Amino acid sequence: xxxxxxxxxxxxxxxxxxxxxxxxSAGRQLTFYFSVLVLLLALTAVARAVVMEYATxxxxxxxxxxxxxxxxxxxxxxxxxxxxxxxxxxxxxxDAAFMDTYSSGTAGFLAAVDELRGLRTSDPDLGxxxxxxxxxxxxWWQTYAEPVANGQRVDPEEAATAFAAIPAANxxxxxxxxxxxxxxxxxxxxxxxxxxxxSALITLVTVAVTVYLAYRxxxxxIRPLRALSITLRRLERGDHHERxxxxxxxEVQNAANGVNKLAVExxxxxxxxxxxGHMREVARTIxxxxxxxxxxxxxxxxxxxxxxPVIGADRVYVQLSGLAGGLxxxxxxxxxxxxxxxxxxxxxxxxIDAAMSEQDPDAPPGIHFRQGRILMEIGGDDGANGTVxxxxxxxxxxxxxxxxxxxxxxxxxxxxxxxxxxxAEQNRLLAEVKALDExxxxxxxxxxxxxxxxxxxxQGYLELIDESPVALPAxxxxxxxxxxxxxxxxxxLVDDMxxxxxxxxxxxxxxxxxxxxxxxxxxxxxxxxxxxxxxxVTFTVDCRADEAEVGGDAELLAHALRNLLDNAAKxxxxxxxxxxxxxxxxxxxxxxxxxxxxxSDTGIGIPPEEVxxxxxxxxxxxxxxxxxxxxxxxxxxxxKEIIEAHTGRIKITSDLxxxxxxxxxxxxxxxxxxxx
Numbered sequence: 001x002x003x004x005x006x007x008x009x010x011x012x013x014x015x016x017x018x019x020x021x022x023x024x025s026a027g028r029q030l031t032f033y034f035s036v037l038v039l040l041l042a043l044t045a046v047a048r049a050v051v052m053e054y055a056t057x058x059x060x061x062x063x064x065x066x067x068x069x070x071x072x073x074x075x076x077x078x079x080x081x082x083x084x085x086x087x088x089x090x091x092x093x094x095d096a097a098f099m100d101t102y103s104s105g106t107a108g109f110l111a112a113v114d115e116l117r118g119l120r121t122s123d124p125d126l127g128x129x130x131x132x133x134x135x136x137x138x139x140w141w142q143t144y145a146e147p148v149a150n151g152q153r154v155d156p157e158e159a160a161t162a163f164a165a166i167p168a169a170n171x172x173x174x175x176x177x178x179x180x181x182x183x184x185x186x187x188x189x190x191x192x193x194x195x196x197x198x199s200a201l202i203t204l205v206t207v208a209v210t211v212y213l214a215y216r217x218x219x220x221x222i223r224p225l226r227a228l229s230i231t232l233r234r235l236e237r238g239d240h241h242e243r244x245x246x247x248x249x250x251e252v253q254n255a256a257n258g259v260n261k262l263a264v265e266x267x268x269x270x271x272x273x274x275x276x277g278h279m280r281e282v283a284r285t286i287x288x289x290x291x292x293x294x295x296x297x298x299x300x301x302x303x304x305x306x307x308x309p310v311i312g313a314d315r316v317y318v319q320l321s322g323l324a325g326g327l328x329x330x331x332x333x334x335x336x337x338x339x340x341x342x343x344x345x346x347x348x349x350x351x352i353d354a355a356m357s358e359q360d361p362d363a364p365p366g367i368h369f370r371q372g373r374i375l376m377e378i379g380g381d382d383g384a385n386g387t388v389x390x391x392x393x394x395x396x397x398x399x400x401x402x403x404x405x406x407x408x409x410x411x412x413x414x415x416x417x418x419x420x421x422x423x424a425e426q427n428r429l430l431a432e433v434k435a436l437d438e439x440x441x442x443x444x445x446x447x448x449x450x451x452x453x454x455x456x457x458x459q460g461y462l463e464l465i466d467e468s469p470v471a472l473p474a475x476x477x478x479x480x481x482x483x484x485x486x487x488x489x490x491x492x493l494v495d496d497m498x499x500x501x502x503x504x505x506x507x508x509x510x511x512x513x514x515x516x517x518x519x520x521x522x523x524x525x526x527x528x529x530x531x532x533x534x535x536x537v538t539f540t541v542d543c544r545a546d547e548a549e550v551g552g553d554a555e556l557l558a559h560a561l562r563n564l565l566d567n568a569a570k571x572x573x574x575x576x577x578x579x580x581x582x583x584x585x586x587x588x589x590x591x592x593x594x595x596x597x598x599x600s601d602t603g604i605g606i607p608p609e610e611v612x613x614x615x616x617x618x619x620x621x622x623x624x625x626x627x628x629x630x631x632x633x634x635x636x637x638x639x640k641e642i643i644e645a646h647t648g649r650i651k652i653t654s655d656l657x658x659x660x661x662x663x664x665x666x667x668x669x670x671x672x673x674x675x676x
Contacts, residue, residue, distance in 0.1 A: 043202075056188075065119070066181035072115045073133075073177055077170040079108035080137055084163055087148045091156070102149055109137060123180055129173040136166050224248030228256055235259075240267050286310070286409050294423040296320070297328060299416045303388065304332035307409065313390045315340070320378065320386035320417075328386075364407035376406055378413050388413070458483070512551035514669055517595050518543050520554055521582045524561040528569065536574045543582040548595045548672040552646040557666075560642040563635040564599040564662055571603030571624065571660070578602075584672050592668045594648075600661035606654035614652065615640045623656070639664075 082105030089098035113134050120127030144159035224247050231244035243263060244256040286306045300318050308316040317331035317340065329342055366377040372392045379385030390406075462484050465472070472480065525541045532539035550557070561580075568578040578601045587593030606614060606621045613619050617637045636652075643650045643664045654660040 065122070066177055066184060069116060069119055069177045070174060070181065072112050073170065073174045076109060076112045076116070076133065076137065076173075077167060079105045079112060080140070080163070080166055081105070083109065083141060083145050084159075087145050087159075088156075091148060099149065102145065106141065106145075109141070113137070119177075123176065126173070126176045126180065129169070129176050133166070133169040133173050136162075136169050140166060224252040224256065228252065228259060231256075231259060235263055235266075240270065280405075280408070284408075286412065294420055296417065296420040296424065297330070299413070299420055300328060300330040303409075303413055304330050307388075307390070308332040308334065311390060311405075313392055315391040316388065318378070318386060318388045364403055364410075366410055367403055367406050369403065374403075374406065376410050378410060378417065512669070513553070514549040515552055515554045515557060517548050517550050517557070517582060517597075517666065518545050520557050520561065521545075521580065521597070524558050524565065525580055527562070528565045531569055532578060535569060535572070537569065537572050538575075538577040540577065540579045541581075542579065545582045545584050545595050545672065548582075548584055549669045550595055550646060550666045551669050552666075556642045557646070560639040560664075561597070561599075563639050567635060567660075568599055568601040568603065572601045573603070576602040584668075587671065592671050594665045594667055595672075597664045597666070598661060600659065602659040605656040605658055605660055606652075607656055608654075611652060611654055615650075636662075 082101050084105075086098045086100070086102030086105060089095065090102065116130050116134075120130060140159070140162045144154045144162060147154050224245070227247075228244045231242050234242040240263070244259045246253050246256045246260075286303070292302075300320060304316040304318055307313075313334070314337060315331065315333045317329065320328040331339060333339055368375045374390040374392075376388040376390070377385075378388055462480065465480060466484075521541070521543045525539075525543075529539055565578070565580065572578055579599070581596075581598040581600075583596050583598075584593060585596055604623055607623060610621050614621060615636050617634060619637070639662075640650050643666070646666055648664055648666040650662065650664045652660065652662045
């Protein structure tokens with residue numbers, strides 16, 4: 001029989017099928033190739049055993065050294081975090097129970113550091129990172145945590161700054177441990193892959209020998225295997241449409257069929273993943289669009305405008321009730337369609353009927369599909385509830401993943417509705433607060449006006465009595481004096497209330513008008529100097545702000561300063577001291593700086609537990625009440641309102657029975673020479 005030639009359709013080369021009886025004696029060749037085959041198999045077995053032993057050791061090292069080291073390194077940071085939580089809790093509450101967390105965290109940290117010391121010899125760079133992590137942790141613990149545990153005070157900001165370096169060091173150490181673990185695993189995997197590759201090569205050689213000895217029978221196996229190999233390489237390169245030809249022995253045909261089935265399934269999964277990725281991106285885009293707004297109507301309109309075109313619907317409309325403003329209706333329609341009238345939207349199938357609720361139990365919660373429309377329930381705990389209806393042609397079938405997309409959109413719209421409801425509620429509360437504030441100001445204005453008019457009449461008649469040429473009896477003069485003093489006290493209270501209610505209008509009218517602060521300080525100091533002299537109180541004025549200007553109302557600032565000096569005069573006994581100081585402290589580059597007003601005295605002081613309350617309206621310190629010092633308790637609250645209206649800050653420090661100091665900082669309109 002003559003030799004036959006054929007052309008392989010995958011490789012393009014010609015193959016020769018030998019006729020029976022051709023070639024040399026097969027016995028000797030079979031013995032030779034069988035010996036080679038046995039030798040190759042033996043070498044492969046030995047190499048594989050050696051490499052597998054090495055790989056096993058590498059994996060054992062990963063399991064026994066590097067993996068536990070990563071856990072221990074994480075425990076270092078967790079333990080220090082527990083120490084910080086316990087210390088902060090103890091600082092804030094004083095509860096000794098937090099010290100249990102501190103103690104357990106400290107023990108865990110020290111134990112974890114000891115466990116990690118053994119890794120230093122394995123990797124010098126890791127040893128350096130471990131030393132740095134241990135140094136930072138112990139330094140923070142010794143410098144901040146342990147002093148607080150022993151009852152000492154430390155600066156929380158410095159402690160937080162020192163602690164911030166520890167997570168970074170811990171992360172670098174963990175990354176180094178992960179790198180060592182990855183390197184060990186990679187070395188083991190590379191060796192295993194090498195053995196597999198050598199084994200595959202020897203297998204191919206064995207197949208070649210078998211093909212050579214089996215002549216046509218083996219030749220019939222090589223061609224389909226080569227075609228299958230080419231198909232696999234093309235699939236590996238990304239040609240997902242390639243399929244293996246099915247021919248040859250039944251076993252090879254089964255393999256080709258298996259490869260083809262896997263390729264089809266892989267293609268299906270790849271398309272599905274791409275579709276799901278696209279759906280997630282679409283959901284993210286819609287979520288960003290609806291969450292970008294706080295107005296409920298805008299949120300609903302954004303929803304229907306974005307959802308309709310993306311999902312390919314004919315119409316999308318939303319019905320929402322349970323909020324202020326009544327039923328809200330929004331809709332979108334595809335090009336070529338006309339919008340539905342509102343009267344029809346209110347009658348549209350926007351409710352979830354029993355038949356729809358029972359269909360498709362695998363659908364995400366709150367989403368229903370039937371007869372060409374999807375209904376999506378929206379709303380939450382804020383009282384809002386409604387549905388989004390998506391209408392399709394009746395024969396429409398929902399693609400895979402589309403209901404999942406709507407589940408993501410539903411979550412986003414519920415969050416957006418919640419935010420919108422909170423925003424609307426905040427606006428309502430702000431409006432109520434503003435109305436109450438305006439009502440309070442009108443009430444104060446009305447009350448002060450009604451009190452001031454009869455009070456002016458009383459004081460006028462008192463002046464007439466005082467100027468009368470007819471001498472009054474001593475008891476009558478004493479009573480007239482009491483009336484006059486109380487009238488002046490009441491007049492001062494009315495003036496404070498008027499000033500308190502007029503701060504905002506006056507500041508708006510001033511509109512940042514420049515005020516030379518030194519002029520205000522010197523003028524008020526001149527007013528009070530005779531009073532301090534009459535009380536035999538040493539009054540010192542130190543004003544070093546000649547060129548400084550603040551923006552605001554000069555009379556309001558003077559009023560605030562008068563109240564502070566009035567307090568100093570009232571609460572400072574004979575032979576005491578009172579000081580009024582105005583300075584310009586150092587400022588930051590590019591900053592205009594501040595003017596600092598300080599009023600201090602050596603008076604009766606304020607009880608420590610009451611210092612934070614003295615700025616409240618009508619509040620008077622308990623020792624002032626016991627000493628029967630006159631005053632309604634409006635002075636400091638009025639001062640605080642005036643200083644803050646000038647965008648300033650005010651603070652008070654006091655030492656009971658030794659004196660009080662009030663410091664006010666006011667921003668300057670422009671830079672002035674520094675004097676402090």
